Amino acid sequence: MNSSSSKDSMEMILGQLENIKRAEISDRVYDRIVERISKTSEKIPVVWVRAAAAVFLCLLAIEILSVNSLTKEKNKSEVAQLVPQSNNYLYNE
């Protein structure tokens, strides 16, 4: 196939694309869109779900931190009781 004939064939093919007719959309599509909009508005917005999850995680983190620090304190005092405190006093003083 020579250069000009292949160019012509390409133009002919592209010309076919220009002949595609505009199609009309079915009337029922709008009803389906409205139906889907009403369904999505019934759902809880994702932003609120995320905010609630963030608050929950914060509370959980605070709880874990406070429990940890309380346990540490308790352990510290228990260990402190076990270790004899040394001082410079003599027994008979």
Place this chain on the structure above:
Amino acid sequence: MTLKEIYDEHKNLVYNVALQYVQNVKEAEEITQDVFLSIHEKLNTFKADSSLKTWIYRITVNKSLDLIKARKRIKRWGIFVSTDDETKYKTNVKEFNHPGVQLEQKEAMEKLFKAINELPENQKTALILLKIDDLKMNEAAEIMEVSMKAIESLFQRAKKNLAIKLNLNEGI
């Protein structure tokens, strides 16, 4: 402007662009629904930097490409995809059902669209906007958010690749 007014004015534009991408009535209707749902959600954030028509074009192109990607994903990862997506995109995947194509041209056009579908996304979009939707170069460039030079180059490359795929690869 209400959604109904926007829909009445642009429904056939959206539907026809979607049809050029998927060549299937059911999927084009699905894309049209997705586009107008998106418009409904984002209408208050729409800035008049571009015209409403350009904005709608952009959403339609993106939604069409999303559906094609979802289709490919299902083909590749079928068993891992949620059943909702599967039923949404799996039906009539290969069925050529383009109401704008005349019956006597159906076979030739099916072959042509098969070659167009193998083009890279941006070349395919340039070809659809310029040749099928008959937009001007500057309109297509605005929709695709590229320069006029870039759209011209994309179109030329699309033609060249199409010629290769259709075995007309000399002299284009």
